[in-house]
Amino acid sequence: MSTLEKYKICPSCGEKNPPTVFECRNCEADLTRVRVVGPETERGAYTLVSVDRDYSYTLDAPEIVVGREAEMKEYLSAKPFVSRQHMKVSVVGPEIYIENLSATNKTFVNNTAVADGSPTRILEGDEIGLGGKIVDGARQAGAAYFVLEACP
Ligand SMILES: [Zn+2]
Numbered sequence: 309m310s311t312l313e314k315y316k317i318c319p320s321c322g323e324k325n326p327p328t329v330f331e332c333r334n335c336e337a338d339l340t341r342v343r344v345v346g347p348e349t350e351r352g353a354y355t356l357v358s359v360d361r362d363y364s365y366t367l368d369a370p371e372i373v374v375g376r377e378a379e380m381k382e383y384l385s386a387k388p389f390v391s392r393q394h395m396k397v398s399v400v401g402p403e404i405y406i407e408n409l410s411a412t413n414k415t416f417v418n419n420t421a422v423a424d425g426s427p428t429r430i431l432e433g434d435e436i437g438l439g440g441k442i443v444d445g446a447r448q449a450g451a452a453y454f455v456l457e458a459c460p
Contacts (some may be wrong), residue, residue, distance in 0.1 A: 319337065354458055356457075374396070377392040390451065406430055437452075438453070439452065
């Protein structure tokens, strides 16, 4: 496998940078802590970690449906604001997309609701809220919140 096919994806703007750079060539963000990824590291490279750090789920399949009666149910079954099938996660190469499947409760990325019917790309460090967002600085007990992180 050629090293030309590996890159660092900027967490700020999504730019694919050469693996050797320490600063994004598009927006100059710091890339020193960003891992080098490539097509061969596509699945299993990222985890969703609950903000309370009690639970994590490795994104190791091309499509993952998440909800109280789907994947991650061992954590989500105690969260009444989360739907039975709440969100679809797609792993496309090294890129992660999410789609809201809940008709009643929304899915949020960094406190903004994702548009229905269109996959939204998420980046390392983004916070995903299932069934709730942050209101007056507080997270809602009935909702679930995760951060996208690279696998250690
Ligand atoms: Zn950038």
